[in-house]
Amino acid sequence: MRVLVVQNFDDTGLGQVGTALTEAEAEVxxxxxxxxxxxxxxxxxxxxLIILGGGQNALADETHPYFPVLLGLIRDFAARDHAVLGICLGGQLVARAFGGKNQIGGATEFGWQRIALTDAAKIDPVLATLPQQFPIFEWHDDTFSLPDKAVKLAESGGVSNQVFRIGRAVYGFQFHFEADCKLVRTWSDIFADFICSHHPDWAERLDGEMAVNGPEADAAGLAIARNWVAAIRR
Known part of the structure; x- marks a missing residue:
């Protein structure tokens, strides 16, 4: 199993998706x-194909001129029935690749938020094993409309489109299910100045919110990661 990972920003990382890929003995x-x-x-x-998140927006072709090439690559993987996973910015790019409209700004979520699965998720191979609601880590300001052929699988109270699937195994996730407590703490340290400028109380909130939400979120995220990796056809 050989998986292409496209990183779009320093210090993002695979997190729990990396754990699932290692368990499957995948070549990254x-x-x-x-x-x-x-x-x-x-x-x-x-x-x-995995497309990770980043601080840029999904329409930033001028500063990231590889975006149009990446959009074509996403469509090519889908046409071959190869599994695709977009996380946060990656999910926004998957939506764009199939005709979804990207909204820049006005959809801020940060920290652990509760996610609710749709009825369609009950029979989805990646999400069917998950509880109907669970907390998961969010960090974004943008959102997107669903492509015409997308199946909506999850939503939150603040942002309607949290997970969608196109075809058999092309997934766009808005939330960071890969970010377990270890990765969230790493991001909180590395990006401390940026986070403080937007969420000044995060350093004081972090430990308490992690204690309340971390174990359940980590379990949900690892289950999603393992289920998606299982959908890759060797």
Missing amino acids: DLRKPYLGDALPADGARHDG
Whole structure:
């Protein structure tokens, strides 16, 4: 199993998705196109594609000129029936690739939020094992409309479109299910100044909110990661 991982921002990381890939003995092909790494021409040599998050928005073609190439790559993987996973910015790019409209700003969620699954999630191979509601980590300001062929799988009280699927195994996630407590604490340290400028009380809130939400969120996130990896066809 060979999985292409597209990283869009420093210090993002695979988190619990990395754990699931390691368990499956997957080969990870990590590309950082924002630092100049080339993207493959197509998905012929990979079984799955993961697009991680980032601080930029999904329409930032001028500063990230590889975005149109990445959109084509997403569509190519889908046409080959290869699994695709977009997280946060990655999910917004998956939506854009299939005609969803990106909304820049006005959809801020930060910290652990409660997610509610839709009825369609009850038979979805990635989400069916999850409880109907659970907390998970969020960090975004943007959102998107669903592409025409997308199946909506989850929502939150603040942002309607949290998870969707296109076809068999193309998934867009708005929330950071890969971010377990360890990764959230790492981000809180690395991006402390940025977070403080937008959420000044986060350092005081972190430990308490992690104690309340962390165990349940970590369990849900790892289950999602394992279920998506299981959907990759070798």
